[in-house]
Amino acid sequence: MDIQNIRNKINSTEYDFLRKNKNLGDRIILLTTGGSYAYGTHVETSDTDIRGVAAERKEELLGLSNFEQFEDRVTDTVIYGLRKTINLALAGNPNILEMLGTREDHLLILTEEGKCLRDHADLFLSKRVIQSFGNYATAQLRRLQNALARDSYPQAVKEQHMLNSIQGQMHHFKQKYQQFMNEDIHLYIDKSNKEDYEAEIFMDINLKHYPLRDFKSIYSEMSNVVKDYSQLNHRNKKKDALKLNKHAMHLIRLLITGSEILQGKGIHTYRAAERDYLLEIRSGNFNYEEIFAAVDKLEAEFKYAAQNTVLPDEPNHKAAEELLICIYEKML
Structure with a gap:
């Protein structure tokens, strides 16, 4: 149309x-x-x-x-x-x-x-697009990468991927929730006593006089990451292949658009230059090794743009x- x-x-x-x-x-x-x-x-x-x-x-x-x-x-x-x-x-x-x-x-x-x-x-x-475009897209892509490689990754490595995603999400908590400091909630990997778990994520919490609703929201955001990983790890490969390709395509598009914004080039929603490449990803014409090799490059470019942006903090x-x-x- x-x-x-x-x-x-x-x-x-x-x-x-x-x-x-x-x-x-x-x-x-x-x-x-x-x-x-x-x-x-x-x-x-x-x-x-x-x-x-x-x-x-x-x-x-x-x-x-x-x-x-x-x-x-x-x-x-x-x-x-x-x-x-x-x-x-x-x-x-x-x-x-x-x-x-x-x-x-x-x-x-x-x-x-x-x-x-x-x-x-x-x-x-502002630099807020670092989180809303780049950190979000990268966390989602790494989560997808982890799910796709679940057969070859040890359980402890999967747990580390999940922890990295949660920690990436925690970067914006200071802006979103008042009185929150990263050191108030410490997440780390340790040996697990659970059956079929070699290691799992633990947390140390040091909060006093903290708003219950803010804590509920923080817990909900971290819980959603764990839930998303669980859903990806139990997906039907054949049924979800096209959906995963489309999801990867849009996340890559977010990285590209976010990099341009950080470079001071404005907001260009229509991706004319990358259109054919993105549609190739959507169609499944690249294998996942090729896709994530491209992600590594795009992530590095995004980080460079974030470090050198002239956009204000706020x-x-x-x-x-x-x-x-x-x-x-x-x-x-």
Whole structure:
């Protein structure tokens, strides 16, 4: 499906919610492609993902109503409220930043306010993308690599891979959870008394007067890593091969996009230069040894970009707030 067909599709009755929902309609300031179409990695069977931003109504800004996002699962459409969009962008959320960097011919709706948002995308860029793009993608790829090699890796080595992934995730805890210090939770490998386990991950915790909800969230994030490893290690090879190839392709794409952002080249969601290569990965035309050899190179390039980036430690919150206020004033 080409872009013109997508334009025709969103004008059909299937997408009437875009025009009839009280939070959408003329409140939509940006509507664009998402997923594989936005990246240029779509195939004939790809879903048509639509992503957008809608400015909240007066009732949400001044009254008791609330609007954060609209989702229609039948059509794979997600439209975020403007305030949530700004907050997620400041956090370096890839889904939001990529929405601000789609190709111009992929813009299905773009108002003056939406253009203003896209034109100031650099306000949201900071070293936070090191975690949200690179560290996340690398951790996922190494987890995938571990699962694929599970037959040849000793159990203790698998456990070390899992620990590395959790520790990679812990780097952003200081930003996400107040009062958290890495030394408060010490993770390490030691001999296990469990049957079929040579070694396992243990932890020493030194927390006092710590918010229960923050600890619950930290535990949940670490638990999800363990759960993901378990799911990968019990997968059906034949059934999941295409899914794993697609997953690897998107993680590699994240590394490439993140490196460009750190190099100061802006956000380029559509991967024209790497499109054929990414589709080759998706199609299974590379074996996993070749894929992870490429990952080693891309990871090294990403680390170099992270070490030499001129991006600030934190995004420009004040300027982002002024942009948000400016857009609201125009629409009110």
